[in-house]
Amino acid sequence: MKIREITVGALPDFIQSLEYKNLHPKPITPARAISQFKNPHAVKDDVALVFVAGNDDMLLAFAGLLPHKITGSGKRIFSNSGWWVHPQYGRKFGLPVFLHALRICRQRMFVADATAHTQSILEKTGLFTCCPPVKGSRFFLRFYSGEWLRKNKKSRFFSYLFSVLDKILNALISLRVSSQLKKNVAEKYSINSRSIIDDDLAEFIKKHPGDSCLMQDTAKLNWIVQNPWVTWTKEGPPLSYPFTYRVESFRQEFLEVKMGSETVALLLLSIRDKHASIPFIYYKKGVLNDVACILWNHLARIKSNSLVVFHQELRMALEKSGKIWLFRKNITRFAGYSKELNPIFAEKKFSFQDGEGDVVFT
Amino acid sequence: MKRKEITEQTFSIFRKVFGDVAHLSEQTSAEDIDNWDSLNHVILIQELEKAFGMKFDLFDIIEIRDVGGLVNYIFSKNSA
Numbered sequence: 263m264k265i266r267e268i269t270v271g272a273l274p275d276f277i278q279s280l281e282y283k284n285l286h287p288k289p290i291t292p293a294r295a296i297s298q299f300k301n302p303h304a305v306k307d308d309v310a311l312v313f314v315a316g317n318d319d320m321l322l323a324f325a326g327l328l329p330h331k332i333t334g335s336g337k338r339i340f341s342n343s344g345w346w347v348h349p350q351y352g353r354k355f356g357l358p359v360f361l362h363a364l365r366i367c368r369q370r371m372f373v374a375d376a377t378a379h380t381q382s383i384l385e386k387t388g389l390f391t392c393c394p395p396v397k398g399s400r401f402f403l404r405f406y407s408g409e410w411l412r413k414n415k416k417s418r419f420f421s422y423l424f425s426v427l428d429k430i431l432n433a434l435i436s437l438r439v440s441s442q443l444k445k446n447v448a449e450k451y452s453i454n455s456r457s458i459i460d461d462d463l464a465e466f467i468k469k470h471p472g473d474s475c476l477m478q479d480t481a482k483l484n485w486i487v488q489n490p491w492v493t494w495t496k497e498g499p500p501l502s503y504p505f506t507y508r509v510e511s512f513r514q515e516f517l518e519v520k521m522g523s524e525t526v527a528l529l530l531l532s533i534r535d536k537h538a539s540i541p542f543i544y545y546k547k548g549v550l551n552d553v554a555c556i557l558w559n560h561l562a563r564i565k566s567n568s569l570v571v572f573h574q575e576l577r578m579a580l581e582k583s584g585k586i587w588l589f590r591k592n593i594t595r596f597a598g599y600s601k602e603l604n605p606i607f608a609e610k611k612f613s614f615q616d617g618e619g620d621v622v623f624t
Numbered sequence: 625m626k627r628k629e630i631t632e633q634t635f636s637i638f639r640k641v642f643g644d645v646a647h648l649s650e651q652t653s654a655e656d657i658d659n660w661d662s663l664n665h666v667i668l669i670q671e672l673e674k675a676f677g678m679k680f681d682l683f684d685i686i687e688i689r690d691v692g693g694l695v696n697y698i699f700s701k702n703s704a
Binding site: 358360361 | 654660662663665666667686
């Protein structure tokens, strides 16, 4: 078993190489590779990818590493950006590849969005501190069963039929939604959409970092929104890659909430295939309930199908906002960090933001 | 503890974790065991640590290629 390591600086050449061309499936997409190459918190010698392939160029397992900086000291830590094992031939290589990645980053690794299975493996290694499960909610705003059937390649007839039904039901609920839009409790606020942030907003984040330990500066946040890991163009042949990389639509915008001329909140809003999430949110104390209403108004206006939230305070604020949700589904995700990072994470109150690690990119 | 005892105990733990492994020998490697995945890998290590009352370095363990290598590792730690 020979484990290959690809550094951040070598990623652009790697995706052009014959080795990459022959690998199946691919351990990284070109969009991810170029994005990681531009990471302002990485240095070129950081290892971004660790993988094992068989003699026939079949990819057996890989683990990704994404460098971050922590607030205060600016020391670098790494999130695990993907751990994949070939379901048939790669099972023996899963743990060695992951441990290799862990060793490379000097055991300074965190996992912000893991499955219960992954968390149980990490816990059993004895090398990780596992966080309590993070409860989240998916708030459904509109009916989209027709779309769901189409995407899951069910019968075209039923997909069409349900789309019509969705339209009727959405028209009915839009009456109630518009009445709620009129009773806007947050009239004293204005909302600005921005494609990138400037140093003033970065200063606002610095003042209101919340419980996150990870540094989010202008360079990093703008790099994130300018370099997503999914593509929505239909050009080019499909790529053999184990995770989702092609979607129908994906966009991100910063929403700056102002009271008069003062910024009181900043949200990064991601919309993927009409489903919204808030990877990052920063706010002044006391405004979150109003921000939740403003967010709901915005999502209703842009006709978002659903919103996923793990941020505990925002979730609570949305739940008690009195706004209309078709229904709400409880969801759970898991997180953890290597024990080397105990001094950073375990000794103070912290929580990962929803988009922490590599979640924000997809 | 003698090497032979360590080998027998290691075999018994392999059977406990992976079920009936056909032709279990010192040459048996991960390739020969169907349900050797990441989770069973760490469970195996935990069981070995419990049985031999020692803490393994996971990073050393991943370099080991077969059961014999594992027995040698435990034997060397045991005699140290």
